[in-house]
Amino acid sequence: MTIQDVAQRANVSIATVSRVLNDNQRVAGELRERVLMATDQLGYKPDRVARRLRAQKSEVIGLIVADIQNPHFVSVIQGVQDAAYDHGMNIILCDTNEAPSRLAENIQVLRAESVAGLIIVPTPSGNIDLLQELQEDHFPLVVLDRTIEGLALDTVMSDNFQGAYDAVQHLINLGYRRIAGIFPNVQTGIERRNGFIQAHLDAGLGKPSPSLILNGSYRVQGSYEVAYQLFSERLPEAVFTATNFVTLGVIRAIRELGILVPNDLALVGFDDLPWADELFIPYTAVAQPTYEIGTQAVQLLLERINGMAEAPRLVKLPVRLVVRASCGSKQRTISTPNL
Amino acid sequence: MTIQDVAQRANVSIATVSRVLNDNQRVAGELRERVLMATDQLGYKPDRVARRLRAQKSEVIGLIVADIQNPHFVSVIQGVQDAAYDHGMNIILCDTNEAPSRLAENIQVLRAESVAGLIIVPTPSGNIDLLQELQEDHFPLVVLDRTIEGLALDTVMSDNFQGAYDAVQHLINLGYRRIAGIFPNVQTGIERRNGFIQAHLDAGLGKPSPSLILNGSYRVQGSYEVAYQLFSERLPEAVFTATNFVTLGVIRAIRELGILVPNDLALVGFDDLPWADELFIPYTAVAQPTYEIGTQAVQLLLERINGMAEAPRLVKLPVRLVVRASCGSKQRTISTPNL
DNA sequence: CTGAAAGCGCTTACAG
DNA sequence: CTGAAAGCGCTTACAG
Numbered sequence: 001m002t003i004q005d006v007a008q009r010a011n012v013s014i015a016t017v018s019r020v021l022n023d024n025q026r027v028a029g030e031l032r033e034r035v036l037m038a039t040d041q042l043g044y045k046p047d048r049v050a051r052r053l054r055a056q057k058s059e060v061i062g063l064i065v066a067d068i069q070n071p072h073f074v075s076v077i078q079g080v081q082d083a084a085y086d087h088g089m090n091i092i093l094c095d096t097n098e099a100p101s102r103l104a105e106n107i108q109v110l111r112a113e114s115v116a117g118l119i120i121v122p123t124p125s126g127n128i129d130l131l132q133e134l135q136e137d138h139f140p141l142v143v144l145d146r147t148i149e150g151l152a153l154d155t156v157m158s159d160n161f162q163g164a165y166d167a168v169q170h171l172i173n174l175g176y177r178r179i180a181g182i183f184p185n186v187q188t189g190i191e192r193r194n195g196f197i198q199a200h201l202d203a204g205l206g207k208p209s210p211s212l213i214l215n216g217s218y219r220v221q222g223s224y225e226v227a228y229q230l231f232s233e234r235l236p237e238a239v240f241t242a243t244n245f246v247t248l249g250v251i252r253a254i255r256e257l258g259i260l261v262p263n264d265l266a267l268v269g270f271d272d273l274p275w276a277d278e279l280f281i282p283y284t285a286v287a288q289p290t291y292e293i294g295t296q297a298v299q300l301l302l303e304r305i306n307g308m309a310e311a312p313r314l315v316k317l318p319v320r321l322v323v324r325a326s327c328g329s330k331q332r333t334i335s336t337p338n339l
Numbered sequence: 340m341t342i343q344d345v346a347q348r349a350n351v352s353i354a355t356v357s358r359v360l361n362d363n364q365r366v367a368g369e370l371r372e373r374v375l376m377a378t379d380q381l382g383y384k385p386d387r388v389a390r391r392l393r394a395q396k397s398e399v400i401g402l403i404v405a406d407i408q409n410p411h412f413v414s415v416i417q418g419v420q421d422a423a424y425d426h427g428m429n430i431i432l433c434d435t436n437e438a439p440s441r442l443a444e445n446i447q448v449l450r451a452e453s454v455a456g457l458i459i460v461p462t463p464s465g466n467i468d469l470l471q472e473l474q475e476d477h478f479p480l481v482v483l484d485r486t487i488e489g490l491a492l493d494t495v496m497s498d499n500f501q502g503a504y505d506a507v508q509h510l511i512n513l514g515y516r517r518i519a520g521i522f523p524n525v526q527t528g529i530e531r532r533n534g535f536i537q538a539h540l541d542a543g544l545g546k547p548s549p550s551l552i553l554n555g556s557y558r559v560q561g562s563y564e565v566a567y568q569l570f571s572e573r574l575p576e577a578v579f580t581a582t583n584f585v586t587l588g589v590i591r592a593i594r595e596l597g598i599l600v601p602n603d604l605a606l607v608g609f610d611d612l613p614w615a616d617e618l619f620i621p622y623t624a625v626a627q628p629t630y631e632i633g634t635q636a637v638q639l640l641l642e643r644i645n646g647m648a649e650a651p652r653l654v655k656l657p658v659r660l661v662v663r664a665s666c667g668s669k670q671r672t673i674s675t676p677n678l
Numbered sequence: 679c680t681g682a683a684a685g686c687g688c689t690t691a692c693a694g
Numbered sequence: 695c696t697g698a699a700a701g702c703g704c705t706t707a708c709a710g
Contacts, residue, residue, distance in 0.1 A: 013681045018706085025679085028680085047703050050703035068416060074407060092430070109429055113387050343687085357690085
């Protein structure tokens with residue numbers, strides 16, 4: 001079933017069929033009718049592969065995320081998918097698992113697939129050259145979550161600084177003073193640490209003690225270990241966790257140590273989690289507009305593809321604080337240890 | 340940068356370049372060397388779109404899942420992705436959100452993309468004809484999680500009956516008798532209900548009371564409501580939840596009603612969840628081999644694509660019980676209500 | 679407005 | 695073993 005079959009049935013040339021289907025040129029009413037009817041009767045769907053090869057334009061967007069197991073990215077994917085869908089485009093999804101080598105391979109494959117553009121969550125390091133190359137080739141590209149130093153690219157991200165700032169201010173306003181922060185050593189972690197510190201300064205509390213600013217892993221287990229040790233030595237009054245996986249590690253430590261929340265310890269975490277309400281500690285969270293990150297990314301990318309964009313743009317989306325029981329401001333949850 | 344450039348640099352015809360790169364025919368050592376060198380120097384990557392159009396074979400697999408927000412499918416996706424990757428293939432991911440209309444559209448688009456084959460989680464109803472059409476066209480297809488009545492297709496799924504059976508047997512062995520079950524009204528739910536009932540029969544307890552066999556939604560909220568009402572009327576000794584989202588709804592009801600687990604109520608759920616240990620109720624779970632479902636699906640699909648398969652095959656994978664504190668068999672978790 | 683023809687970048691019979 | 699040529703299913707100048 002090809003364009004030939006339609007042309008034959010409609011008694012026109014394949015050129016006319018193509019024109020009707022892409023309506024990019026005037027076609028006489030009667031011929032148009034015949035083509036449409038034939039298309040309909042045969043259930044003809046143009047071969048997108050052939051079209052892509054010939055027209056050098058594509059209905060596919062490549063999406064490369066860092067960890068599909070992370071709910072943050074799942075929601076971003078959904079946003080990208082829905083927005084792409086609205087524009088008749090599909091996505092090819094790739095997962096780097098935070099490995100630069102896999103990012104390189106994925107970019108290569110997606111270019112070989114002639115995707116119309118790329119939406120990428122860069123791996124922590126070692127791929128600046130790849131992104132730079134894409135830019136030099138004028139390949140449509142939007143970067144998510146992380147900016148690349150020395151490289152101006154279309155970027156969509158949350159306001160990490162402000163989110164952390166708001167979270168810590170929330171704690172300070174509730175009267176908490178000895179506030180620990182656990183930050184993974186990636187770019188977003190650093191921005192959130194700056195917000196953490198600034199909130200202290202603006203509240204007139206001075207710079208927080210270095211002993212309260214901890215490096216966490218971006219994995220649950222590593223964060224759990226950091227928290228376990230911190231809490232064992234001397235319990236702070238409150239803790240700010242800089243990512244969802246850090247939060248989960250901290251919750252595990254809280255459970256194992258039998259710490260009462262919020263009585264003995266308050267908790268605010270960056271990133272909301274699905275089913276946060278069903279967690280051992282339903283925690284107050286800085287919720288990122290994850291879905292919107294995805295839709296905005298598609299928006300920017302399409303503009304770039306269509307040549308409607310000039311200079312690289314940075315879209316920084318606002319976050320919002322979802323207050324739950326873990327700071328004692330709302331209702332209280334008392335968590336008890338295993339027996 | 341095309342095959343022309345490579346041919347020119349290596350001083351051979353494009354046919355020779357193609358032969359070397361696909362090594363499907365003998366090429367003299369010296370020419371082969373030159374081609375390889377030129378390919379390397381230019382960093383040439385064949386255009387997969389052109390290849391697909393001409394060779395009528397594809398390096399892309401279409402994957403259609405029912406709900407990307409569900410951790411079950413996230414893990415399946417990862418399995419598919421990794422296995423596909425191992426065979427030099429990529430996936431185009433689509434999400435139906437359980438909507439038959441979207442399944443239809445996705446199938447259409449993926450066929451227009453000339454994917455090599457399709458891995459599909461069918462939506463609950465209304466798409467038997469679509470799958471049947473694929474089968475009649477001999478389009479490579481593997482179905483996940485659900486069988487289609489009256490249609491024999493390559494299928495990969497968990498042993499739902501046995502999983503539910505094991506879970507309930509576990510409860511019975513621990514001494515629980517009044518065991519409620521909450522099942523969403525989809526095929527997997529029905530199989531699990533049968534396992535639930537059979538475990539009762541085999542233990543000599545007779546058929547469980549209909550009042551203890553409940554229809555839940557496959558969403559969290561709906562399941563919560565069912566559980567809330569059930570628990571409010573008369574608390575059973577134990578509850579078996581037939582899917583992860585049902586489990587989350589039940590956990591919410593448990594929290595709100597201040598039910599003590601496992602003292603007043605034991606809980607076993609189908610589907611393990613990531614961070615189940617960090618939930619309000621770390622529950623004993625029937626863990627599906629989700630990742631393996633994905634890898635097996637790719638395995639079957641590749642065999643089908645390569646014409647190595649004859650009759651449709653049904654792969655039923657074993658599940659395993661992950662024992663946590665929610666049945667009192669291990670350590671006890673006492674959950675207390677909000678204050 | 680319409681059709682015949684060229685061509686997108688490949689692969690693969692067909693000759694030699 | 696190697697190359698010239700045909701052709702995958704489309705789109706789009708080019709004529710008319």
